[in-house]
Amino acid sequence: MEQTTPRRIGEVIEASTTEFVAESYELHDAPPLGALLRASDGSTDIYAVACHARTGSIDPGRRPIARGRDDENEDEVYRRHPELPQLLRTEFRALVVGFRDGDVLRRHLPPRPPRLHGFIYECSPAELVAFSVKFDCLSTLLSATPPIPADELVAAFLRLAGACRAAGARQDYLVAAGKELARALGNNPQRLTVLLARMQG
Amino acid sequence: MTLDLAAVGRQIAAVAGAVAARGAAEGDALRQASQVMAGIADHAALAAKVEGSRPAWRAALPREPLLLHRAPAALPAEWSVLASDGSTAEPDRHGIALCYLINVGLVMLRYGSQVAARLFSEPRLGYSDDDLYISAGQQQVLVSGPVLAILRQCLESERLADLAADTPEGLPTVALQDGTLMLGTLEGAGLEQWLQSTLLPRVLAQYDRLRAAGIPLAAYTSRPRHGEVTNALRLWACPERFPDCQHGCRYGDEAAPAGVQLCRALGHLPDRALFQSLLAPGERSALFRSQWAVSLHHYGQHRLHFFYLNAGPETARVEVPEWVASDPALLDLAQAAVVDQCERGRGYPTALLEAHEQAVLRGDDRRQFAVLLETALARAGLPAITSEKERGKQLRAL
Numbered sequence: 092m093e094q095t096t097p098r099r100i101g102e103v104i105e106a107s108t109t110e111f112v113a114e115s116y117e118l119h120d121a122p123p124l125g126a127l128l129r130a131s132d133g134s135t136d137i138y139a140v141a142c143h144a145r146t147g148s149i150d151p152g153r154r155p156i157a158r159g160r161d162d163e164n165e166d167e168v169y170r171r172h173p174e175l176p177q178l179l180r181t182e183f184r185a186l187v188v189g190f191r192d193g194d195v196l197r198r199h200l201p202p203r204p205p206r207l208h209g210f211i212y213e214c215s216p217a218e219l220v221a222f223s224v225k226f227d228c229l230s231t232l233l234s235a236t237p238p239i240p241a242d243e244l245v246a247a248f249l250r251l252a253g254a255c256r257a258a259g260a261r262q263d264y265l266v267a268a269g270k271e272l273a274r275a276l277g278n279n280p281q282r283l284t285v286l287l288a289r290m291q292g
Numbered sequence: 293m294t295l296d297l298a299a300v301g302r303q304i305a306a307v308a309g310a311v312a313a314r315g316a317a318e319g320d321a322l323r324q325a326s327q328v329m330a331g332i333a334d335h336a337a338l339a340a341k342v343e344g345s346r347p348a349w350r351a352a353l354p355r356e357p358l359l360l361h362r363a364p365a366a367l368p369a370e371w372s373v374l375a376s377d378g379s380t381a382e383p384d385r386h387g388i389a390l391c392y393l394i395n396v397g398l399v400m401l402r403y404g405s406q407v408a409a410r411l412f413s414e415p416r417l418g419y420s421d422d423d424l425y426i427s428a429g430q431q432q433v434l435v436s437g438p439v440l441a442i443l444r445q446c447l448e449s450e451r452l453a454d455l456a457a458d459t460p461e462g463l464p465t466v467a468l469q470d471g472t473l474m475l476g477t478l479e480g481a482g483l484e485q486w487l488q489s490t491l492l493p494r495v496l497a498q499y500d501r502l503r504a505a506g507i508p509l510a511a512y513t514s515r516p517r518h519g520e521v522t523n524a525l526r527l528w529a530c531p532e533r534f535p536d537c538q539h540g541c542r543y544g545d546e547a548a549p550a551g552v553q554l555c556r557a558l559g560h561l562p563d564r565a566l567f568q569s570l571l572a573p574g575e576r577s578a579l580f581r582s583q584w585a586v587s588l589h590h591y592g593q594h595r596l597h598f599f600y601l602n603a604g605p606e607t608a609r610v611e612v613p614e615w616v617a618s619d620p621a622l623l624d625l626a627q628a629a630v631v632d633q634c635e636r637g638r639g640y641p642t643a644l645l646e647a648h649e650q651a652v653l654r655g656d657d658r659r660q661f662a663v664l665l666e667t668a669l670a671r672a673g674l675p676a677i678t679s680e681k682e683r684g685k686q687l688r689a690l
Contacts, residue, residue, distance in 0.1 A: 170407050172636065173409040178411070
């Protein structure tokens, strides 16, 4: 069932003006690549796009090892080692793309970064539709240097933004987005072609 | 750069030679000891000899046939394991404030249909005069070194019993501690008195709580160096009916009887070597009662017993109180749980490993602790003054 209300998924553990790192409340429960997230600086909602996730040991000195050779399925590993979820954690990184200024959505960097230990919500489809109506944040994403290729991130964001629109409006939206990208990447047709193909899913 | 590596290197070359020579001697001693052990048909006869003798070292009293090897029982479908371990930061008389830290790591792991885990630590700071000094006779002794280690053992037991109190009633559960149930020894009449009259009752009260909860307690030693079973065999080999070696061996070096020579040959053989080939994976050895005087005279229903266990990659020693040793159901549960934990932990019990991880104070933790202390003093308007020695060590001026 498609989620309709914002879901609280984690907490900010590193914050800067341009990006933040958050820890997921549940192991392996990172937001999808390109998902629109909402954080806060205490008074202002801040929007960001999930650009990377990793799961690993809480303690940098301890490395996970293979444990499931004799198990029938992966869940059995966690049943046999109930301590593992407390020794591992999932973190995700997000690029800040905008904020709410009163009733107005701004699609540029906010005055302040989110607060440490601030809650992170995965935006509802309605919030994503509202935020992605304008394409101003695409230039932020295209010029950013996330841990993955920026084009992968832009394509993922637009796929999700398209998917949360009604079937009739989806194609129009992606075409409009494509035109916006063409304006931004007109001098690099090869890059544009690859990005447009990735946008289609 | 104060370590002269070249000088150490010359000594290290000799270490390898000594290890090889010790290995050969141990192999020889093991063959002889195994023969002695196999020749003792009645373990009660050995027990009687141990009880009647006055050895210069601790010899164990066998409670079961010496060659016994028992496979682990099946574990219940639903069960849990508790563990505690501790770590300390010594009071530093050159530091900015006299205090010590005991960090107890605690673990609860539940298996079966409702798997669960709790991993946490409880730090305890000792800073008041009552914390820092104990009255030993006429003296006030600063809590540090062996005294702090014993306090840590006490806190580990207290927290373990607290954890046991939170365990759902009826859920088969085993409580594990790292190392030994023997409290360290303290020298000096006043300290011994404090240990026996103040601290030991506190620790034994925790064992009482575990017993009342029906939760067997077991202490696990990896690669044990104990030689109490070997020592019992040495007594058996001695031609004396009841050897009294506390005033020196009455046999001289020249032309000692074969039994005395055997006794001397077994002096460095660890018990674990005796059981290494006897026990299949998961099996435990016979039970032995420790003849440690404090246990015999003061532990009451908790008198120390132990067995050896094939834990997979190594032979480990498991100590249990008497009420576990004499209750087959509790003993079986303890053995099965330790074997299971060693399998999950690839040779060392998972719960103990995680308790250690919770407890351990690494260099970084110690630095953070020092910073917190400094900040607290600064907030209180107190100067953070270290000794001149400490200042000199930090400055390292040229």
